[in-house]
Amino acid sequence: MPLPRTRETALRRRLANLRGPDVPAKALDARALAALAANPGCNRRAILDGAGVNKAALASALGSPSAFGQSQFALTRGNAFEARVKGDGGAELLRLVHEKLDPGAEPPSHAQVPELSAIGPEGRAARTSLALREATAAGTWTLLDHPMLALDVAGSPAFLEPDAVVVHPDGSWTVVEIKSFPMLDGSADPAKVGAAARQAAVYVIALEQVAARLAQEAPAPRVRHRVLLVCPKDFSNLPAGSAVDVRKQRAVTARQLTRLTRIQDIAESLPEGTCFAPDRPAAELTAAVESVPATYAPECLSTCELAFHCRDRSRTAGAVTALGRSVRAELGGLTTVADVLAAARGEAGDPEDPAVAALRRAAELRAEALGQGVTAGCR
Ligand code: SF4
Structure with a gap:
């Protein structure tokens, strides 16, 4: 709030x-x-x-x-690729959105690309919100190039700048992520795709907050939970697009953001x-x-x-x-390595505690295997 x-x-x-x-x-x-x-x-x-x-x-x-x-070289290459993807009024980018996410809609013969510049992040976020409202009402393909989205994070506003947001003729909104890692034969490094999906999920949450604010005046626009990932195709400079479902990442991130102090x-x-x-x-x-x-x-x-x-x-x-988190979770109330070793040696800890009991059993087995006493074994 x-x-x-x-x-x-x-x-x-x-x-x-x-x-x-x-x-x-x-x-x-x-x-x-x-x-x-x-x-x-x-x-x-x-x-x-x-x-x-x-x-x-x-x-x-x-x-x-x-x-x-990122290295300066990687940044320059990434910027050049993004400029190419968005060139010609975003024609290729919109073609990919139509092909991968909305093939039933009319093809984007020409698109609106509204001007989004304004003073300061608050001004740009307000300008973006207005452009989204106008594009949704107009029902035409619209490309928002580097819009600014405000997101409430732990009671403080954060300003986010996705690569692009596309408004479809049915008034729905799609987040576009443009990355410089390659897509080989239609698939890319899963770890990199996962990181891109988590980022896109944050933009989806921010867009949903914009949509909720606009819903006070009209029906809430639909924010699509499948985003478009655009990468260079097979080490070339040609763009390849892939639809990525970010529902899971969106749900996890939204839940975690509410847990922040x-x-x-x-x-x-x-x-x-x-x-x-x-x-x-x-x-x-x-x-x-x-x-x-x-x-x-x-x-x-x-x-x-x-x-x-x-x-x-x-x-x-x-x-x-x-x-690691899994080890931490197994150890219950034991928070330091010294506590763990003392519990294993029988010098501290409640024997009824399952973590303490498991540690003592493990220490006994280890000592048995090494032919040592428990105390000597746990150093
Ligand atoms: S604990 Fe981890 S997340 Fe927190 S400040 Fe340190 S490195 Fe960053």
Whole structure:
């Protein structure tokens, strides 16, 4: 639910102070949002993303630089491919949408491409909303090139920019994701397609919020849950399209987003003067980052720029989360490796606890196999 105007202004000021004076906010994109939703228990990531902190710069300042980011070559190649796909008024892109998602509709002989520029993300989001309403009412093929969508994330607005949204003649809306990884013989790397589907699901959720707002004036437009993925065909520069069903990713992400702690609550729990500006001394930055609880898991290594820092801290603390979520779940209330070893040796833990009982049994079996006593075996 949106905050009242005065509280929203106060929250923005607080987030700007956390980011640091004169540090520009890093926009939260769908990739980051999908990763945030994948680890909803991590308040550290939630507040850093909510405040627009550049986590890659922060990780470098902490002495644990991330291994993230695309090369300049890959970015240039991706931009050139996207420009080609959208060239000629989006004719090829609309042809692919018609062929893969809506073959029963009239073919898109020509399409509307409304102007979406405006001042600031709020202005662009309002302009996008207006263009969607007009295109839906007109009932013509319309291509929205880099629209801006506002999404409420943990009580704070995030602005997202999909590659494109297409309005069909029946008034329904389709998200288009353009990627530079190849589609070989009609299929692409499943891991990359999965990541693209999770991103597209975030855009679908944001579009559904726009549709719900428009529904106050007219019947709610339908947001399609099959998106169009466009990739280079067989290492060429020609576009190939594939319809991807994102219902599952949409449901999971929507549920996880509702589980995020409100950014305002996290911000208010931090000590006065906390600041994540990368030009602060490393010790001060470390203290600021450590003041926010984190839930590290090995999956962070592929989704979060702070992963090396959080992994080091997690290992130093002997936290079992560093061993993975499934191990963590099996261990119940035992949260550190020291607790686990003490429970296995019979020095601590409730013997009625199934996790403790299983650990002791495992320790006995191990000692038996090695011909040792249990205490000696669990070091
Ligand atoms: S790396 Fe750290 S901040 Fe990022 S999601 Fe994992 S625990 Fe949270």
